[in-house]
Amino acid sequence: MASTQVPPTTYRAYHRTSGPLPQSIELHTEPLPHQLSPHEVLIRVKAVSLNYRDVAMLNGHYPTDHENAGRPCSDCAGEVAAIGGAVKDFKVGDRASTLACAGVTAWTALRRPKEIEPDTAVLLQGTGGVSMFALLICIAANITPIISSSSDTKLSSISALSPLIKGFNYKTQPDQAAQVKQLTTGKGVDIVINNTGAASLLADLGSLRNRHGIVSLVGMLDGQKAEWDPNALMLVMKKLARIQ
Known part of the structure; x- marks a missing residue:
């Protein structure tokens, strides 16, 4: 029997705060894209971890420019929730994991x-x-x-x-x-x-x-x-x- 689960319209995302150092991270609710571009993959994230790189950015110790109020968590893992029309190497339901940043x-x-x-x-x-x-x-x-x-x-x-x-x-x-x-x-x-x-x-x-x-x-x-x-x-x- 086909699934009747309605996809969510929003997702939760953590961002670095702006302003003086040291910074922190804060939770935002953002709209989920209704349509992926041909080569995009949507990942349902199951686990994340803070890398030393992320901590360095929060404390102003990272030696190169980085996005203001960007998203931390250099390491994450989850499963493929949706794919763009040109994606061939993944299918929905595949486990998706990055090799740890280190x-x-x-x-x-x-x-x-x-x-x-x-x-x-x-x-x-x-x-x-x-x-x-x-x-x-x-x-x-x-x-x-x-x-x-x-x-x-x-x-x-x-x-x-x-x-x-x-x-x-x-x-x-x-x-x-x-x-x-x-x-x-x-x-x-x-x-x-x-x-x-x-x-x-x-x-x-x-x-x-x-x-x-x-x-x-x-x-x-x-x-x-x-x-x-x-x-x-x-x-x-x-x-x-x-x-x-």
């Missing part, structure tokens, strides 16, 4: 990953979500992950996941570039996933191989200030490095 970020920061040689190595700063996703991708792709942490207990636990994993405590061994060179027999890493921000950029460049290494700027956990001479960025040219 997973997509790690995949992109590792260049999806490609151009893998037998000695390819990656430096992961910290043990947060992006680093943990990247760690698992590295293991699957036979890439050597070098992970830093302030906790020896965490390093020990993580190292048990795979013999590929290497690590060091950045509190007791603060010279990142020296530790990376030691762990890679002097070669350096192919990619640094920078979760800390601009302050470590020179150390990141110093941790790279001498040719064609990449620093993937992901986070800002150490703030947005740096105390190094801007001329030091000439190291990018010396190493034929790339910052993305």
Whole structure:
């Protein structure tokens, strides 16, 4: 028997507030579109979560422009409620979920990953979500992950996941570039996933191989200030490095 359920005419949406910082989020009721454009998909959201990116926007710490009073929640999951006429890869009732934002970020920061040689190595700063996703991708792709942490207990636990994993405590061994060179027999890493921000950029460049290494700027956990001479960025040219 065909369903006689009448589709709703409104939906609930959370937006960031406007005005002075820190901001918050507030609930709005908005009209549901009566007709989708050909390539649109309407998702009935079942679950959402606040990402660190969302929190940074609310507190004025996000380093790029973003929509005023925009919608938070970088991660969500639900089911397909309706599709536009040109949509072919989904059907109504399909479960629709985004891979967690940290997973997509790690995949992109590792260049999806490609151009893998037998000695390819990656430096992961910290043990947060992006680093943990990247760690698992590295293991699957036979890439050597070098992970830093302030906790020896965490390093020990993580190292048990795979013999590929290497690590060091950045509190007791603060010279990142020296530790990376030691762990890679002097070669350096192919990619640094920078979760800390601009302050470590020179150390990141110093941790790279001498040719064609990449620093993937992901986070800002150490703030947005740096105390190094801007001329030091000439190291990018010396190493034929790339910052993305």
